[in-house]
Amino acid sequence: MTMKITFIGAGNMASSLAGGLIAKGTDPINITLSDINEQQLQQARRTLQVNTTRDNVNACQKADVVVLAVKPQVMDEVLEPVKAILQQRKPLIISIAAGITLGKMEAILGAGMPIVRCMPNTPALVESGATGLFANQQVSELQREQARSIMTAVGLALWVDNEDQIDAVTALSGSGPAYFFLVMEAMVAAGKELGLSEQVAKQLTLQTALGSAQMAITSDVDPTELRRRVTSPGGTTERAIGIMEQRQLRDIFKQALDGAYQRSKELAG
Numbered sequence: 001m002t003m004k005i006t007f008i009g010a011g012n013m014a015s016s017l018a019g020g021l022i023a024k025g026t027d028p029i030n031i032t033l034s035d036i037n038e039q040q041l042q043q044a045r046r047t048l049q050v051n052t053t054r055d056n057v058n059a060c061q062k063a064d065v066v067v068l069a070v071k072p073q074v075m076d077e078v079l080e081p082v083k084a085i086l087q088q089r090k091p092l093i094i095s096i097a098a099g100i101t102l103g104k105m106e107a108i109l110g111a112g113m114p115i116v117r118c119m120p121n122t123p124a125l126v127e128s129g130a131t132g133l134f135a136n137q138q139v140s141e142l143q144r145e146q147a148r149s150i151m152t153a154v155g156l157a158l159w160v161d162n163e164d165q166i167d168a169v170t171a172l173s174g175s176g177p178a179y180f181f182l183v184m185e186a187m188v189a190a191g192k193e194l195g196l197s198e199q200v201a202k203q204l205t206l207q208t209a210l211g212s213a214q215m216a217i218t219s220d221v222d223p224t225e226l227r228r229r230v231t232s233p234g235g236t237t238e239r240a241i242g243i244m245e246q247r248q249l250r251d252i253f254k255q256a257l258d259g260a261y262q263r264s265k266e267l268a269g
Ligand SMILES: NC(=O)C1=CN([C@@H]2O[C@H](COP(=O)(O)OP(=O)(O)OC[C@H]3O[C@@H](n4cnc5c(N)ncnc54)[C@H](OP(=O)(O)O)[C@@H]3O)[C@@H](O)[C@H]2O)C=CC1
Pocket: 008, 009, 010, 011, 012, 013, 014, 034, 035, 036, 037, 040, 056, 069, 070, 071, 072, 074, 077, 078, 096, 097, 098, 119, 120, 121, 122, 174
């Protein structure tokens, strides 16, 4: 379906999403990126050949879909100046901002606006993103399909059952890439301690992460069983996993995700 899409905010996430859409066949002529930062816009023009502007109101003039891709902390100041044009035209609004609730956006923009709140993640940049979406009552079936197709262009996109679950998605897959990167950092450092060069430790770590994710995704077997198959009785993995369990790794993840979930709630302001 041909639609004109405007991104307000042309940072990491907007350029990943726009890049994914273009890779999947959207003509860059139908994409506009609006930002206060000229450097971001220059880069977008150079790498994506999209339309760019520093005028958010102008960027909303012809859009069928407006993606809000600014930091949660500036959402109020971004929405106030565009609210009249959005009210007049009622495009589909898709917010990717962490924590900003539908209620908050409806309160600023006024009633009757179709809004999808969603949470993608940075692997969208390599078309391997994971996104949770939730729509308000004003979003039509066609608009639901538009929102889903935008997010599917950069990876997996799943509707969740209620808005609260978007905060859970934020804690799980929104922030999730950082958890895996931390594990990679820790494994490379530990490999170095055991005498491997940085380069070898890094290559082996990254390939192991990729292989494990590919196995878990492509196999019918769940991660618990896949782990069991690596863990020979009395072997090396058993020793390592035993230490992780003893150090309460599961509890650390539980607390960490809970912290991210609470922070998502706080960001609503
Ligand atoms: N990074 C991530 O992993 C994820 C982020 N998100 C959400 O996506 C949103 C964007 O994040 P991200 O792309 O990382 O952030 P970035 O900081 O990379 O991009 C935001 C852009 O918005 C610009 N901006 C600030 N004020 C305005 C304004 N008034 N009008 C237009 N543009 C403006 C910023 O300019 P300047 O830099 O000059 O301030 C910046 O270029 C956030 O709300 C975040 O919660 C969602 C999922 C994952």
